[in-house]
Amino acid sequence: MNRRYRKTIIAGNWKMNKTPSEAKALIEEMKPLLSKTKWCEMVLCVPFTDIQAAVKAAKGSKIAIGAENMHFEKSGAFTGEISADMLKELGVKYVIVGHSERRQYFNETDENCNKKVKAAIENGLRPILCVGESLAEREQDVTMEVIRKQVKIALQGVAAEDIKKVVIAYEPIWAIGTGKTATSEQAGEVCAKIRDCLRELYGARAARAITIQYGGSMNAKNAAELLAQPDVDGGLIGGASLKSADFAAIVEAANQ
Numbered sequence: 001m002n003r004r005y006r007k008t009i010i011a012g013n014w015k016m017n018k019t020p021s022e023a024k025a026l027i028e029e030m031k032p033l034l035s036k037t038k039w040c041e042m043v044l045c046v047p048f049t050d051i052q053a054a055v056k057a058a059k060g061s062k063i064a065i066g067a068e069n070m071h072f073e074k075s076g077a078f079t080g081e082i083s084a085d086m087l088k089e090l091g092v093k094y095v096i097v098g099h100s101e102r103r104q105y106f107n108e109t110d111e112n113c114n115k116k117v118k119a120a121i122e123n124g125l126r127p128i129l130c131v132g133e134s135l136a137e138r139e140q141d142v143t144m145e146v147i148r149k150q151v152k153i154a155l156q157g158v159a160a161e162d163i164k165k166v167v168i169a170y171e172p173i174w175a176i177g178t179g180k181t182a183t184s185e186q187a188g189e190v191c192a193k194i195r196d197c198l199r200e201l202y203g204a205r206a207a208r209a210i211t212i213q214y215g216g217s218m219n220a221k222n223a224a225e226l227l228a229q230p231d232v233d234g235g236l237i238g239g240a241s242l243k244s245a246d247f248a249a250i251v252e253a254a255n256q
């Protein structure tokens, strides 16, 4: 890992799990296990309804709270939506943008992701931009074409001085929640190519400073090997972030 240049970030994505009281209990359980982190930053992205309880429970710890989505407009007639302002005021620091489940079930497009990335940055939130290929795309050998398009469109108009605030999460869709992890070589190879793409867009210095995570069935057992890849700077963890011991083990692996 290139700690000299960029931060290691382990982020949990709780998806549609946990009520506020359950969120509080899980964070209380995690806190003592996560107290000895060295350089690894820890984030828990939780459902909107859990944010207040999570921020309160995480107080005094090194855990930052994130949201799983947001709208790109500041306010207005968007029934059921949540703006960056609203998240910010609750103490949210990160927001996931373009998770494949949002792309698949809620028609999230690269263009929408672009608006969300820019709105997040303008409002002082760090976007975790998710990109990744489907199994069919991998089998047809178009993985990098797909990911380069996702990255380039989502970052259109993001200024060079802001790009460091963006975290990229490489999540092969076929590895999410399936128990099928990408091999560490596959994860490392795509993350390195994402960094090449960032280098083309923003130059070598900026590209070196951007945290690129891997996500997709990362767990206590495989985390160390995945995180040992030079361009894998952390993880976006689904299922294993709902179990305190497993999440703590992944953080521990990132601290080695």
Ligand SMILES: O=C[C@H](O)COP(=O)(O)O
Binding pocket: 013, 099, 171, 175, 176, 177, 178, 179, 215, 216, 217, 218, 236, 237, 238, 239, 240
């Ligand atoms: O955002 C997290 C990813 O979708 C990974 O989920 P997973 O660790 O349950 O496979």
